[in-house]
Amino acid sequence: MSLVELYSKGTRVWLPDTLEIWQGGVLTAGYQEGAKELTVTLESGEVRTLRIRDAGRDLPPLRNPDILTGENNLTSLSYLNEAEVLHNLRIRFLERRTIYTYCGIVLVALNPYQDVPIYDDTVILAYSGCEDVGSALEPHVFGVAEQAFNHMSVFGQNQSIIVSGESGSGKTVNARYTLRYLATVASAATASVGDVGGGGGNGGAGDDFHYSQIEDRILASNPILEAFGNAKTTRNDNSSRFGKYIQIAFAASQISHASIRTYLLEKSRVVTQASNERNYHIFYQLCSTEDASLGLSSPDNFQYLSGGQCWTVDNVSDADELSVTRTAFRTLGLTEDDEWSLFTILAAILHLGNVSIHPGESSESSAIAASDPGLSAACDLLKIDQEQLRTWLVHRRIVTVGEQLIKPFTVDEAVNARDAVAKFMYACVFHWLVALINKALERRSQQQKQKTELSHCLPFVGILDIYGFEIFQVNSFEQFCINYANEKLQQQFNIHVFKLEQQIYVSEEIDWSFIEFTDNQPCIELIEAKLGILDLLDEECKMVRGSDSNWLQKMQRTLGKSRHYDTPKIGSRDCFIVRHFAEPVAYTVHGFLEKNRDAVYEDLLSIVRASEVDFFSRLFSGGGVAEPAGAAGSAGGRGRATSNPGAYFKDIAPTGRSAQQPPQQQQKFSRQTVANQFKQSLTDLMDTLSKTNPHFIRCIKPNDAKAPFDLDSRRAVEQLRACGVLETVRISAAGFPSRWGYEEFYQRYRMLLRERLALSAKAAQLKAACVAILELGKWPTWRGCAASACTGPASPCSAATEAGCSGAATPEFAWPCCSLRHGRAEFLRDDAPLHCVGAGPLCACRLGGAECAPGAASNERAPPPHFRRRRAKRQLLQLRAEARDVANLRNKNFGLENRLIELHQRLDAQNAELEAGKAKQRQLEVSLHCC
Numbered sequence: 063m064s065l066v067e068l069y070s071k072g073t074r075v076w077l078p079d080t081l082e083i084w085q086g087g088v089l090t091a092g093y094q095e096g097a098k099e100l101t102v103t104l105e106s107g108e109v110r111t112l113r114i115r116d117a118g119r120d121l122p123p124l125r126n127p128d129i130l131t132g133e134n135n136l137t138s139l140s141y142l143n144e145a146e147v148l149h150n151l152r153i154r155f156l157e158r159r160t161i162y163t164y165c166g167i168v169l170v171a172l173n174p175y176q177d178v179p180i181y182d183d184t185v186i187l188a189y190s191g192c193e194d195v196g197s198a199l200e201p202h203v204f205g206v207a208e209q210a211f212n213h214m215s216v217f218g219q220n221q222s223i224i225v226s227g228e229s230g231s232g233k234t235v236n237a238r239y240t241l242r243y244l245a246t247v248a249s250a251a252t253a254s255v256g257d258v259g260g261g262g263g264n265g266g267a268g269d270d271f272h273y274s275q276i277e278d279r280i281l282a283s284n285p286i287l288e289a290f291g292n293a294k295t296t297r298n299d300n301s302s303r304f305g306k307y308i309q310i311a312f313a314a315s316q317i318s319h320a321s322i323r324t325y326l327l328e329k330s331r332v333v334t335q336a337s338n339e340r341n342y343h344i345f346y347q348l349c350s351t352e353d354a355s356l357g358l359s360s361p362d363n364f365q366y367l368s369g370g371q372c373w374t375v376d377n378v379s380d381a382d383e384l385s386v387t388r389t390a391f392r393t394l395g396l397t398e399d400d401e402w403s404l405f406t407i408l409a410a411i412l413h414l415g416n417v418s419i420h421p422g423e424s425s426e427s428s429a430i431a432a433s434d435p436g437l438s439a440a441c442d443l444l445k446i447d448q449e450q451l452r453t454w455l456v457h458r459r460i461v462t463v464g465e466q467l468i469k470p471f472t473v474d475e476a477v478n479a480r481d482a483v484a485k486f487m488y489a490c491v492f493h494w495l496v497a498l499i500n501k502a503l504e505r506r507s508q509q510q511k512q513k514t515e516l517s518h519c520l521p522f523v524g525i526l527d528i529y530g531f532e533i534f535q536v537n538s539f540e541q542f543c544i545n546y547a548n549e550k551l552q553q554q555f556n557i558h559v560f561k562l563e564q565q566i567y568v569s570e571e572i573d574w575s576f577i578e579f580t581d582n583q584p585c586i587e588l589i590e591a592k593l594g595i596l597d598l599l600d601e602e603c604k605m606v607r608g609s610d611s612n613w614l615q616k617m618q619r620t621l622g623k624s625r626h627y628d629t630p631k632i633g634s635r636d637c638f639i640v641r642h643f644a645e646p647v648a649y650t651v652h653g654f655l656e657k658n659r660d661a662v663y664e665d666l667l668s669i670v671r672a673s674e675v676d677f678f679s680r681l682f683s684g685g686g687v688a689e690p691a692g693a694a695g696s697a698g699g700r701g702r703a704t705s706n707p708g709a710y711f712k713d714i715a716p717t718g719r720s721a722q723q724p725p726q727q728q729q730k731f732s733r734q735t736v737a738n739q740f741k742q743s744l745t746d747l748m749d750t751l752s753k754t755n756p757h758f759i760r761c762i763k764p765n766d767a768k769a770p771f772d773l774d775s776r777r778a779v780e781q782l783r784a785c786g787v788l789e790t791v792r793i794s795a796a797g798f799p800s801r802w803g804y805e806e807f808y809q810r811y812r813m814l815l816r817e818r819l820a821l822s823a824k825a826a827q828l829k830a831a832c833v834a835i836l837e838l839g840k841w842p843t844w845r846g847c848a849a850s851a852c853t854g855p856a857s858p859c860s861a862a863t864e865a866g867c868s869g870a871a872t873p874e875f876a877w878p879c880c881s882l883r884h885g886r887a888e889f890l891r892d893d894a895p896l897h898c899v900g901a902g903p904l905c906a907c908r909l910g911g912a913e914c915a916p917g918a919a920s921n922e923r924a925p926p927p928h929f930r931r932r933r934a935k936r937q938l939l940q941l942r943a944e945a946r947d948v949a950n951l952r953n954k955n956f957g958l959e960n961r962l963i964e965l966h967q968r969l970d971a972q973n974a975e976l977e978a979g980k981a982k983q984r985q986l987e988v989s990l991h992c993c
């Protein structure tokens with residue numbers, strides 16, 4: 063169609079709008095070739111004249127007919143542009159109250175900021191086992207989980223579900239539901255095996271660890287990790303301050319074991335918080351007990367909990383949350399004694415934060431009063447030497463050739479030293495817990511252990527919930543690492559969606575015009591390449607006199623020419639800007655070196671490691687009850703996902719003893735900077751992800767006020783642009799909706815072929831076999847013959863005389879899992895009738911014999927015993943189908959109910975107005991009467 067035809071009078075278009083981003087309008091007059099102007103009447107009635115400079119490029123985007131509005135897959139829109147995507151999401155979200163929408167291979171999830179009734183077990187049942195989950199049911203996070211689970215079960219291929227989005231967009235909630243879905247579906251599989259007495263050897267007597275427990279343990283890991291790793295920020299009341307990748311391995315559709323890797327816990331939050339933010343939830347939960355034996359009281363009595371001047375979270379009871387955390391501890395097998403030990407350390411951290419450090423005798427020194435209550439409370443709880451701690455919090459040892467000097471700290475240095483110990487202790491607790499969870503998610507019985515040894519063979523589904531892209535007023539080292547991680551994830555997404563997809567079209571010689579996308583490789587190189595930002599940072603950290611400002615200068619000299627690096631033209635001089643894929647972010651260099659070194663003075667470490675309590679001593683030495691193997695939190699000991707707190711430190715390592723030497727001999731630890739560890743763990747993560755079949759969930763934060771079902775178009779478009787959803791729409795719409803390898807396709811549909819070919823298809827014949835399967839489509843008898851009397855591919859088809867049947871049957875077919883429309887017989891893969899219900903003259907079951915009684919028009923024959931499992935499965939499928947209908951109805955109902963509530967609210971408001979009007983009228987009448 064030519065532009066003149068497309069842009070004729072009355073055509074519906076979109077115009078840019080400052081407030082709503084896009085506004086609908088209608089062309090008042092058609093576009094003429096070479097015209098410089100276009101007149102549009104907006105929906106508001108305003109008439110606007112558009113300047114056309116580069117016709118064909120700057121003509122306004124076209125609008126779809128109303129009938130397409132609210133499509134649940136954006137790729138099915140006729141006109142695909144930013145305005146249409148936004149409009150569609152808006153209608154679905156605001157009018158239909160639907161939070162999920164497919165966008166090709168991506169599920170877009172809008173945060174409703176309100177509980178929606180779409181996650182209960184009926185809905186899980188509806189999605190589980192649904193073969194065409196993408197089209198038969200509304201888009202849902204359960205749909206994505208089902209696709210991953212199904213793909214894994216059928217093809218034994220590892221899957222990953224990557225949940226991304228900015229802070230507060232709903233990643234953790236969606237990841238939590240995904241986890242629940244997998245746990246429920248897997249436990250249903252276990253139960254159904256148990257029901258029919260199959261057993262399959264799993265979970266039988268003698269196992270010391272039953273299958274049902276592992277699902278519970280997986281779910282119990284959530285409240286623990288959230289209590290210790292989540293905090294209230296200005297953007298999100300329950301913000302994850304660490305990244306998490308959970309891998310669930312399955313054996314015969316049941317969970318075999320699981321493991322969690324964590325990424326870069328934000329340790330600085332333990333000692334300082336921005337305004338209106340909180341420390342980690344667990345501290346406030348603990349304070350709610352006001353336990354005197356731990357010296358606990360209201361959170362505002364502790365320095366470490368008062369940085370943000372915020373101690374509570376709306377609608378959250380810390381006391382209730384504590385009981386959730388403790389219940390989860392029990393589920394994971396943590397004893398009350400160990401729990402008490404953890405709480406003791408947390409309380410000690412809080413008391414340590416209250417230690418008051420004064421200027422010493424000179425301005426270059428500092429001191430702590432012998433009677434400091436914070437110091438004595440911390441030392442009593444940790445069972446460590448108070449005098450030693452008091453000394454080494456305000457001094458350090460310098461070792462030169464042949465001699466040692468004791469140098470006092472300034473007040474600032476002493477505060478840093480104290481905070482570093484507090485952060486170290488908290489990180490030890492966190493990583494110990496991750497190791498504990500991993501231990502609890504292993505298989506324990508002999509049989510299960512064997513499985514674990516073969517774990518690399520078991521397929522898994524991995525769920526990645528990693529901190530979203532962050533921009534604050536002041537962005538520091540943590541934001542830099544978080545945004546770097548997002549940059550890597552975006553690249554992973556690009557590689558999968560754009561690069562690989564297009565490469566396949568080229569290699570398959572499919573006619574294809576390339577879709578441009580923003581490749582963020584140059585930005586990643588700026589960060590992680592040799593002489594890039596991280597490299598220069600590490601170099602500076604090695605310098606004795608290294609400083610943040612020196613590092614900044616070096617970056618400016620070395621990286622100044624990069625397209626993705628910049629310095630602010632106005633304002634702060636100690637900033638550098640990185641142009642990320644999402645947005646440019648200005649980072650303040652202050653504190654980068656210190657955070658990257660993450661140094662804890664060895665003298666202080668030795669003191670806490672010398673605790674009289676064996677548990678503490680082991681925990682602070684990198685060991686403990688759960689015996690974390692190497693890098694804590696790594697799955698089955700593989701990978702280096704979690705920073706090992708043992709490798710964090712090492713600033714000054716004393717080599718000899720002095721009068722005030724701490725009691726324990728120092729050990730040697732590697733000097734690995736935080737950024738270096740993080741880079742390595744991200745490389746490992748990307749490596750893992752690249753070997754899986756990825757599924758993407760893009761979470762969108764619809765407004766900053768956390769208002770329920772409210773969409774700020776500007777914010778939504780920002781996020782859609784940033785995470786590549788719009789480009790995905792274009793590529794998904796232009797490309798093929800489904801891609802199968804020969805092997806995959808053959809495995810899935812081979813039962814349609816004659817036995818001979820089905821069994822004998824070797825690698826070389828795979829393509830031919832696939833072609834043969836596709837040829838089946840030519841035979842109407844096999845593709846759902848419309849003829850009512852069709853009995854399947856008999857030769858010739860017995861329904862040949864009926865309308866809609868060609869009467870042709872192909873010799874290529876054997877009896878497949880027949881699902882003829884009239885449902886005379888149902889077959890499973892091995893051609894055995896499940897339950898011949900249609901026995902009679904038209905029975906399609908040709909096997910005869912014991913399983914079928916031709917002529918007996920009855921469905922009352924009891925199935926043979928060995929079909930019981932299949933029948934159970936069949937019934938389950940029926941149940942699921944019913945549940946699907948219920949879920950769909952419920953979805954609709956929910957939308958209608960909401961509309962009704964809205965209408966009631968409006969009615970109430972109008973009534974109130976009416977009443978107010980009447981009252982006013984009465985008043986006026988009274989005053990008139992008085993007059």
Ligand SMILES: Nc1ncnc2c1ncn2[C@@H]1O[C@H](COP(=O)(O)OP(=O)(O)OP(=O)(O)O)[C@@H](O)[C@H]1O
Nearest residue numbers: 173175176229230231232233234235298301302530
């Ligand atoms: N599907 C949902 N239904 C109801 N409420 C939701 C849903 N998704 C998110 N929310 C609300 O939004 C809040 C923030 O969500 P969530 O913690 O998952 O964000 P996030 O993307 O993980 O943020 P961060 O990166 O800061 O951890 C939740 O605490 C919850 O109140």
